[in-house]
Amino acid sequence: MSSLLQLFTRQGAFFLFAALEVVCLYLIITYNTPQQEVAASTWKMYSGEFMNRASKAQDYFHLQQLNDQLREENANLLSKLPNAFYIEALSNDTIQDDSLRQRYNYIAGEIINKSAPSANITYVVNRGHIHGVEPHLGVINGEGVVGIVTQVAQRHCRVMSITHHSVRISAGLRNKDFFGTLRWNGGDTRKAKLYAIPEYADVIIGDTIETTGYSNIFPTGVPIGSVLSKEINEGDNTLELEVELFNNLYGVKDAYIVRDLMKDDLNQLDNQE
Amino acid sequence: MNKAITNSIIRFFLLWVVQVFVLRQVIWGWDGIVYLQVFLYPLFILLLPLNTPRSLTVFLGFVLGLAIDWLYESPGLHAGALVFTAYMRAVVLGILTPREGYSIKDSPTKKSLGQTWFFQYAATLILIHLFVYFSLEAFTFVYFKSILLKVLFSWLASMFFLLASIYAINPEA
Structure with a gap:
């Protein structure tokens, strides 16, 4: 200092x-x-x-x-991008009409996974138990029939497409009274076969094949494909139709799971026998 | 009272009056810029007795500078330059020390230290004063050439008036 x-x-x-x-x-x-x-x-x-x-x-x-x-x-x-959402909301289409009772309603879903391109195509759809999905329900989309639900988890279900060995669908000709069973025999996934059409049925190449509704899986009149060729099965005098499927089974995206509200009612008939 | 002090007091007021009322009118320039001004008032600092304390010299420079600024209407400008000049006076005196040294009772005048010595002494300090003044006036060295021109013309004019007054009066203290 x-x-x-x-x-x-x-x-x-x-x-x-x-x-x-x-x-x-x-x-x-x-x-x-x-x-x-x-x-x-x-x-x-x-x-x-x-x-x-x-x-x-x-x-x-x-x-x-x-x-x-x-x-x-x-x-x-990122969490706001569409793929981040598991859509919990259900959009069930229901027709309100007093003279009509709802039979089918549809659970809208999306195919989120597909099996590798091979025979027996299967899909995974983002709908499950909590949305009301059960095994053996039909799946359709805008083009026509997609497949049938096989396994159901909490929020997802597995669907086998109509080009699967174990699928049988009751199908008939549109506007004609003949019907048979649609089955896929392997090979080309764009084609399936319709069996057990009476020999005398006037099938024209190009006729539309649709579901009959008899199996309680699909509603009546869901398109499946068109007739590509016909062949007479010598053994039992029935026609064998080759059907070109409307759906490109590798390209499907939407899936509407069909719920038959009167399934229990119909099942009672079977049980009574 | 010492004669040197009396003379200094008289010079203070005289130089102030002459500067702000007479020499202020002497200006010359072109293109609207004044290149020539006459500053005689640093003579007061120059002629202070050699034994004046340096602090007092600086302080007196500040006071006279402010007094000049008062009528020049440029607060701080002349004071800043004159404070600098007053501070540098000791440095210049040190450089210009005669071989036999200063006599402590002397004043740095022409009469006591000779014509050549006084010219060097005054020329150096006036140059310093003008350079600081015009630098402060411009407040930037962007127009350095202009500053140098102003210093040159004003130095010639100021030295003329300064030497003329010294030769006319020739004070001893």
């Missing part, structure tokens, strides 16, 4: 000089317009540059925080 005082007394002239110059500069900047303008613009220039640098440096410090924020935002946006 004493050395500081000593320094001050020895260099008093310098300190006085410096102090007075500061006072003068202050007076100049405060009371002289031209110098004030120069000082102001210089100050702005340097302070602007300084602020730029400071904010740049600050950006680096905030980088981590910014990253976290962006990651959070990304996750938020």
Whole structure:
């Protein structure tokens, strides 16, 4: 402290000089317009540059925080993409009409997985027990028949397509009274065969094949395909029709699971026998 | 009261009056810029006795500068330049020390230290003063050439008036 005082007394002239110059500069900047303008613009220039640098440096410090924020935002946006949703909502189409009683209703679903392209195509549909799906329900879409539900989980079900060895569908000719059984015998997945049509049926190539509704799996009149060729089965005098399927079974996307509301009623008949 | 002090007090007021009422009118320039001004008032700092404390010299420079600024309507400008000049006086005196040294009771005048010495002394300090003044006036070195021109013209004019007054009065202290 004493050395500081000593320094001050020895260099008093310098300190006085410096102090007075500061006072003068202050007076100049405060009371002289031209110098004030120069000082102001210089100050702005340097302070602007300084602020730029400071904010740049600050950006680096905030980088981590910014990253976290962006990651959070990304996750938020990802969760808003359509594929992030398991659609819990059911859209059951029900017709309100007093003279008509609802027989079938449809559970809208989406095919979310398909078996590898081979024989016996199967699908996984994002509907299960909690949506009311049961085994042996039919599945259709806008083009026609898709398949039949085989296994059901809580939220998903497995569907075997009509080109599966174990599928039998009651099918008939549209606007004609003949019907038989549709079956797939392997091979081309675009074609199936309809058996047990009486020999005398006037089948024309190109006739539409549709479901009959007799099996309680599909409603009546769901299109299946069109007749490609006919052949007489010598053994029992029936026609064997080759059917070209309407559905491209590898391209299907939508699935409407058909629920027969009168299945129990119909089953009672079987039990009574 | 010491004669040197009395003379200094008289010079303070005299130089102030002459500067703000007479020499202020002497200006010359072109294109709307004043390149020539006459500053005689640093003579007060120049002629202060050699034994004046440096702090006092600086302080007196500040006071006279403010007094000049008062009527020049440029607060701080002349004061800033004159404070600098007053501080630099000791440096210039140190550089220009005669071979036999200063006599502590002297004043740095032409009569006591000779014509050549006084010319060097005054020329250097007036140059310093003008350079600081015009730098403060521009407040930036962007127009450095203009500052140098102003310093040159004003230095010639100021030195003329300064030497003329010294030769006319030739004070000892």
